[in-house]
Amino acid sequence: MKPNNRPKPSAQKTITDVAKRADVSISTVSRVLNHSAPVSFELEAKVKTAIAEMRYRPQTAARTLAGQRTNTIGLVFAEIGPDFYPVMIPSIEKEARLNGYNLLISVGNNPLQFSDEIPFTLGDHYTDGLLIFPASLPAEEIRRQFLNDFPMVLIQQTPPNGLQIPHLVVKNKNIACKMVDHLIEVHGCRRIAFLAGLNEHEDAAQREMGYRQSLAAHGILFDPELRTEGYFLRKESYEAVKLWLQRGVEFDAIFACDDFSAIGALSALNQAGIRVPEDVALVGFDDIEISRYLPPPLTTVAIPIEELGRIAVQQLLRLIHTGQADLVTEVETELVVRRSCGCEYK
Amino acid sequence: MKPNNRPKPSAQKTITDVAKRADVSISTVSRVLNHSAPVSFELEAKVKTAIAEMRYRPQTAARTLAGQRTNTIGLVFAEIGPDFYPVMIPSIEKEARLNGYNLLISVGNNPLQFSDEIPFTLGDHYTDGLLIFPASLPAEEIRRQFLNDFPMVLIQQTPPNGLQIPHLVVKNKNIACKMVDHLIEVHGCRRIAFLAGLNEHEDAAQREMGYRQSLAAHGILFDPELRTEGYFLRKESYEAVKLWLQRGVEFDAIFACDDFSAIGALSALNQAGIRVPEDVALVGFDDIEISRYLPPPLTTVAIPIEELGRIAVQQLLRLIHTGQADLVTEVETELVVRRSCGCEYK
DNA sequence: TTGAAAGCGATACCAC
DNA sequence: GTGGTATCGCTTTCAA
Numbered sequence: 001m002k003p004n005n006r007p008k009p010s011a012q013k014t015i016t017d018v019a020k021r022a023d024v025s026i027s028t029v030s031r032v033l034n035h036s037a038p039v040s041f042e043l044e045a046k047v048k049t050a051i052a053e054m055r056y057r058p059q060t061a062a063r064t065l066a067g068q069r070t071n072t073i074g075l076v077f078a079e080i081g082p083d084f085y086p087v088m089i090p091s092i093e094k095e096a097r098l099n100g101y102n103l104l105i106s107v108g109n110n111p112l113q114f115s116d117e118i119p120f121t122l123g124d125h126y127t128d129g130l131l132i133f134p135a136s137l138p139a140e141e142i143r144r145q146f147l148n149d150f151p152m153v154l155i156q157q158t159p160p161n162g163l164q165i166p167h168l169v170v171k172n173k174n175i176a177c178k179m180v181d182h183l184i185e186v187h188g189c190r191r192i193a194f195l196a197g198l199n200e201h202e203d204a205a206q207r208e209m210g211y212r213q214s215l216a217a218h219g220i221l222f223d224p225e226l227r228t229e230g231y232f233l234r235k236e237s238y239e240a241v242k243l244w245l246q247r248g249v250e251f252d253a254i255f256a257c258d259d260f261s262a263i264g265a266l267s268a269l270n271q272a273g274i275r276v277p278e279d280v281a282l283v284g285f286d287d288i289e290i291s292r293y294l295p296p297p298l299t300t301v302a303i304p305i306e307e308l309g310r311i312a313v314q315q316l317l318r319l320i321h322t323g324q325a326d327l328v329t330e331v332e333t334e335l336v337v338r339r340s341c342g343c344e345y346k
Numbered sequence: 347m348k349p350n351n352r353p354k355p356s357a358q359k360t361i362t363d364v365a366k367r368a369d370v371s372i373s374t375v376s377r378v379l380n381h382s383a384p385v386s387f388e389l390e391a392k393v394k395t396a397i398a399e400m401r402y403r404p405q406t407a408a409r410t411l412a413g414q415r416t417n418t419i420g421l422v423f424a425e426i427g428p429d430f431y432p433v434m435i436p437s438i439e440k441e442a443r444l445n446g447y448n449l450l451i452s453v454g455n456n457p458l459q460f461s462d463e464i465p466f467t468l469g470d471h472y473t474d475g476l477l478i479f480p481a482s483l484p485a486e487e488i489r490r491q492f493l494n495d496f497p498m499v500l501i502q503q504t505p506p507n508g509l510q511i512p513h514l515v516v517k518n519k520n521i522a523c524k525m526v527d528h529l530i531e532v533h534g535c536r537r538i539a540f541l542a543g544l545n546e547h548e549d550a551a552q553r554e555m556g557y558r559q560s561l562a563a564h565g566i567l568f569d570p571e572l573r574t575e576g577y578f579l580r581k582e583s584y585e586a587v588k589l590w591l592q593r594g595v596e597f598d599a600i601f602a603c604d605d606f607s608a609i610g611a612l613s614a615l616n617q618a619g620i621r622v623p624e625d626v627a628l629v630g631f632d633d634i635e636i637s638r639y640l641p642p643p644l645t646t647v648a649i650p651i652e653e654l655g656r657i658a659v660q661q662l663l664r665l666i667h668t669g670q671a672d673l674v675t676e677v678e679t680e681l682v683v684r685r686s687c688g689c690e691y692k
Numbered sequence: 693t694t695g696a697a698a699g700c701g702a703t704a705c706c707a708c
Numbered sequence: 709g710t711g712g713t714a715t716c717g718c719t720t721t722c723a724a
Contacts, residue, residue, distance in 0.1 A: 062717030408701030
């Protein structure tokens with residue numbers, strides 16, 4: 001069965017239709033739509049009735065073109081990345097909506113090829129401003145948007161080439177250091193393996209710095225053999241840990257750059273009959289929802305994800321409306337000690 | 347530090363600017379942009395140079411208004427839902443891009459209140475068509491779009507009120523039945539608890555039907571005590587299982603309506619010292635990436651997620667271009683037997 | 693308080 | 709092949 005849904009262009013109701021039906025001018029309709037000027041009670045009622053009866057909805061493209069604004073902000077994220085996006089995105093949407101803005105989301109780094117040669121990235125012209133996630137847009141594109149004076153806020157990354165783009169970063173280094181301190185001081189770990197994250201993510205690099213710093217502070221030499229890439233992925237992390245095990249690499253703890261990597265590691269450990277935390281301590285980063293339900297509950301670092309989203313939106317809207325925003329906002333993180341490091345937990 | 351990023355409206359380059367710079371008419375520029383008509387090699391080169399030099403990008407709103415199409419399809423999803431979205435969305439984006447379409451994503455069910463009373467849902471007018479996920483849009487809104495002849499494809503749900511809207515569904519019932527069969531026949535389970543999913547999801551209901559059907563086929567009476575809501579959430583599932591345990595409810599297996607619920611259940615079980623699968627068998631549904639790395643690897647049902655996304659896009663584009671699409675597409679599912687049910691696995 | 697009319701930036705049809 | 713121009717639906721002056 002093949003239903004015919006072909007859109008009939010003529011079927012679309014326009015502001016003119018509403019005006020006709022309400023027997024007023026389109027200006028008046030526009031006014032009640034936008035509250036942009038006072039309208040007599042009587043006419044307003046007529047217009048609203050007409051709108052309701054016709055199920056009229058204003059056409060965004062026309063509003064965008066005529067007005068300056070789209071009342072929409074865009075969000076560009078990458079396929080691979082910290083998996084708290086499912087939590088963060090709704091929080092961003094909520095804050096945007098609270099301010100009368102709509103949210104457009106796009107998987108970046110995959111510019112639609114417009115007309116063969118002209119990269120046609122979403123965001124531009126479609127939105128009043130962009131929230132940009134790590135590894136989602138090439139530096140060149142960010143630069144282009146910046147030169148175009150397009151409002152942007154970068155999340156969990158610093159601007160390329162020192163451009164003056166407002167950005168939010170999470171406190172990674174010190175807390176990572178603190179977590180490794182905990183492993184060393186409380187649990188007596190000495191050979192702590194490190195599952196690094198995706199290179200493009202600054203977060204990953206900073207977490208590694210914290211790791212090395214703690215090692216150094218405790219007089220432990222960094223052993224390259226104990227470092228490998230997990231790429232923020234379960235599978236890679238799983239394989240990496242398996243490889244360590246096969247090669248007989250010895251370690252008494254694993255610091256995974258994010259919780260998902262930790263889960264991959266956990267699986268590999270489990271499969272090899274190595275108990276967590278009895279034989280090997282395991283810690284992650286991000287505190288995604290699932291982490292507390294893992295067997296064992298994962299020791300990790302909590303990021304105030306929803307707050308991060310809220311602040312990002314607020315900064316972006318400030319930027320859009322006033323042209324000003326804080327160049328850098330640092331968001332606090334918190335060590336969440338559960339059972340996977342060897343501590344007691346509930 | 348407060349950088350000044352205020353957008354200067356005048357800064358935006360338009361097609362007229364390009365035309366001037368290339369010393370041609372805007373018609374010509376439009377032609378090379380869209381390949382809509384032959385342009386001499388010479389002029390084309392000039393235009394392309396101008397575009398590149400000015401970093402010009404066509405303004406979507408204007409194109410949308412002037413042409414009929416937006417070359418964009420929209421995706422509306424809900425906050426809570428099967429957690430393979432992170433996998434599915436990129437696959438949808440890929441297929442869309444392959445066909446020269448952009449993808450807009452929006453968290454639905456949260457209509458922006460436009461002008462106090464007029465719900466202003468994204469999608470409309472912004473896109474050429476919509477992919478709609480379960481529980482993302484109220485039936486009324488779907489109906490409205492349908493009456494408006496707006497192309498839509500529903501994913502994992504049937505249309506409200508029997509409207510003739512093309513939709514994709516996953517084969518749930520038989521496979522769920524088969525999984526319970528497996529539990530009963532292979533592992534000798536008799537008291538199989540059921541963690542139900544979100545009410546709004548048809549998938550959840552069908553999985554439950556399969557569960558009951560298998561029970562009935564094996565002469566096992568359905569015990570209401572063994573059924574509770576997991577809502578597709580870890581926490582709820584975790585609490586639900588804990589409650590069962592506290593109340594001394596006896597069961598030898600748990601069928602969780604999706605993998606995330608299974609993880610919550612696993613955690614509760616683990617915490618109570620109950621081993622999976624030795625003491626209680628556990629199975630899920632969806633086969634999200636993490637499931638194979640769980641301790642123990644989860645027995646579940648695989649959905650061809652990327653294929654689902656691809657097909658959805660193809661159907662929607664067909665609908666947009668020809669006005670025709672298959673009313674219903676059924677996607678195959680597959681039982682993935684791993685270790686959590688009691689089987690050997692790798 | 694209301695209506696008329698001038699754009700917004702692009703497409704596409706019409707002549708040349 | 710190329711350039712003019714009506715047009716898309718709406719917002720926003722500007723007069724009345």
